[in-house]
Amino acid sequence: MTLHDTPPTTLLAAGDAGAAVRRGPGRPRDEELDGQILQAVLALIDTEQEVTVARVIAGSGVSRAALYRRWPSMTTLIAAALDVGRSVPAEVPTDGDLRDVIFAGILGDPSFGADSRYSETRFRQRIRLVMADRQLQKAYWHSHVARRREPMERALQRGRERGILRPDLDTEASFDAIAGACYYQLVVRGDSFDDPATRARVSAALDIVWRGMLV
């Protein structure tokens, strides 16, 4: 699932011409091009069309070369598009009550919130697409989910250093149990995070995991 599925020479030949056209004074800024490309990918996903190089070029109006330069692999492009509207959370403050901070971080996670730019529809699309394509799943995991976990995992490590959490605590497995309880609601139960019953269940699950993490 890379651009190399099409012979590279063809891609480059066609692309160079397109890029040359754009190299005038009115050439769009790089961020604009990136935005156009990502929105074109999302438009295809929203209409349940397969994401192909030709369709992304047609939908975004960028040249093949510009697309190729920015996204040498379709897999990483689709992963990035699925992550539009999300970001790596800020560092978790560790001078206050660690339990409060973790609960707020999870229960206030925009991926599960009602009024976020990252909607439940997009979440469901993401899971659907990654279950059909393990390469995309791994790309999304490494480039997006794993990076987003880091601030919380660092906070857990500091909790261990501060003597709040068990010194031998497996912080990676802790996070898997916490996040897993959240995913379970949306992926297995088919519930929504807008539902107070869902939030109450996640909060109860978090409380159980938290107790299991303590010294």
Added chain:
Amino acid sequence: MTLHDTPPTTLLAAGDAGAAVRRGPGRPRDEELDGQILQAVLALIDTEQEVTVARVIAGSGVSRAALYRRWPSMTTLIAAALDVGRSVPAEVPTDGDLRDVIFAGILGDPSFGADSRYSETRFRQRIRLVMADRQLQKAYWHSHVARRREPMERALQRGRERGILRPDLDTEASFDAIAGACYYQLVVRGDSFDDPATRARVSAALDIVWRGMLV
């Protein structure tokens, strides 16, 4: 997504004729018909075709009426097909070591095992399909997953009664955290339960949840 999407009168008229043909001495037994129908649905899912009434009839060789009698809704039929090879686990023995029994129950769960009839491929298909169709997700949850949880949830309740687990423990949320940690490996990390590192991580997560459940 029910058979009623097609006008019922048409369905029944065509179906009655088909059923009459089958009412001879060579009429296949009910279980055989059910197996034929379920296999036809799985064949469509395996080849990524949409499951329609016409295709199930063509693939299974059963009459429209026979299909309709057994499966008044396509949603429940697809849910049942996705569950072929799985069953509700036996009651969990509660006279022995509860921790051992729970760990064995989860780490030996055929849905996550290597050599089970219920393959990882089928698991991925199931998640992909339910994320595209919340009605199917809810049907699968109520008819299959929720029922499969019951023996383990009863074991947790008895653990509470025996004074091993906290008297106020939310056993439903406990199960969500345990199962969620398992799902997280396959759905988010894209890992396989055949991988010893995955099993070690699930085992560590289980240990954390278990500690949080104790008195």
